[in-house]
Amino acid sequence: xxxxRVDFFSEALGLSTxxxxxxxxxxxxxxxxxxxGARQGGHPVLYLLHGLSDDDTTWARRxxxxxxxxxxxxxxxxxxxxxxxxxxxxxGGRYWTFLSEELPALVAGFFNVSDRREDTFVAGLSMGGYGxxxxxxxxxERFAAxxxxxxxxxxxARARAPxxxxxxRRILGDDLxxxxxxxxLHLVRDAGARGADLPALHVACGTEDELLGGxxxxxxxxxxxxxxxxxxxxxxxxxxxxWDARIAEVLAWLPLRxxxxxx
Numbered sequence: 178x179x180x181x182r183v184d185f186f187s188e189a190l191g192l193s194t195x196x197x198x199x200x201x202x203x204x205x206x207x208x209x210x211x212x213x214g215a216r217q218g219g220h221p222v223l224y225l226l227h228g229l230s231d232d233d234t235t236w237a238r239r240x241x242x243x244x245x246x247x248x249x250x251x252x253x254x255x256x257x258x259x260x261x262x263x264x265x266x267x268x269g270g271r272y273w274t275f276l277s278e279e280l281p282a283l284v285a286g287f288f289n290v291s292d293r294r295e296d297t298f299v300a301g302l303s304m305g306g307y308g309x310x311x312x313x314x315x316x317x318e319r320f321a322a323x324x325x326x327x328x329x330x331x332x333x334a335r336a337r338a339p340x341x342x343x344x345x346r347r348i349l350g351d352d353l354x355x356x357x358x359x360x361x362l363h364l365v366r367d368a369g370a371r372g373a374d375l376p377a378l379h380v381a382c383g384t385e386d387e388l389l390g391g392x393x394x395x396x397x398x399x400x401x402x403x404x405x406x407x408x409x410x411x412x413x414x415x416x417x418x419x420w421d422a423r424i425a426e427v428l429a430w431l432p433l434r435x436x437x438x439x440x
Contacts, residue, residue: 219291226301263308267350324379331391369402383413
């Protein structure tokens with residue numbers, strides 16, 4: 178695969194920012210230990226979102242995402258959003274607008290990726306798990322599948338966590354009230370009530386993770402709303418050993434069309 182660090186200007190944020198991108202490369206010989214696959218037409222694309230203390234490089238530095246994605250012919254886009262919870266902040270940047278509107282348009286302009294729903298996926302860990310499900314529930318027409326690993330899924334409850342207060346006041350304002358359009362529990366209930374055509378949803382969290390309760394609550398809420406969620410709650414903590422193993426499972430779960438198919 179090609180591994181790119183892309184520095185560019187964001188109109189939504191009003192500043193220069195970065196994304197790390199993995200692009201498929203077809204290889205038949207000479208690359209020891211890793212096969213490369215590519216597809217005719219635009220590549221399917223996974224938007225892979227980082228956690229609270231991370232940046233756009235962290236997935237590539239701390240997991241084997243490149244090795245896992247290479248034989249699949251899957252492009253992986255990892256944007257930089259700082260500690261924004263993928264939101265338009267009350268006193269800060271318009272990170273939701275950047276993620277949901279500007280980023281896909283920039284990616285389509287920069288790279289040979291498919292714009293079809295069936296070829297577009299989103300996943301993330303912790304804060305990024307929340308961001309991935311929010312994006313999928315608010316714009317379900319964009320994605321075929323969405324996955325959260327150890328996601329901060331009960332954001333309304335976490336808004337008052339002592340270690341997050343400074344961030345949440347910047348994001349939400351001093352009242353610390355999470356808007357309904359940013360509340361995953363509201364979004365999944367509403368989607369179920371409307372019978373929305375949602376992407377496939379996947380939620381995983383380790384049983385030694387302090388976020389386990391919020392993940393179980395989201396899955397139960399989705400079930401009560403008639404929304405199907407594939408869930409996996411097994412041994413694991415809030416760490417990279419867990420996320421490296423789970424992202425490999427997520428890639429195997431994605432409904433990717435067969436490599437070599439037409440774009």
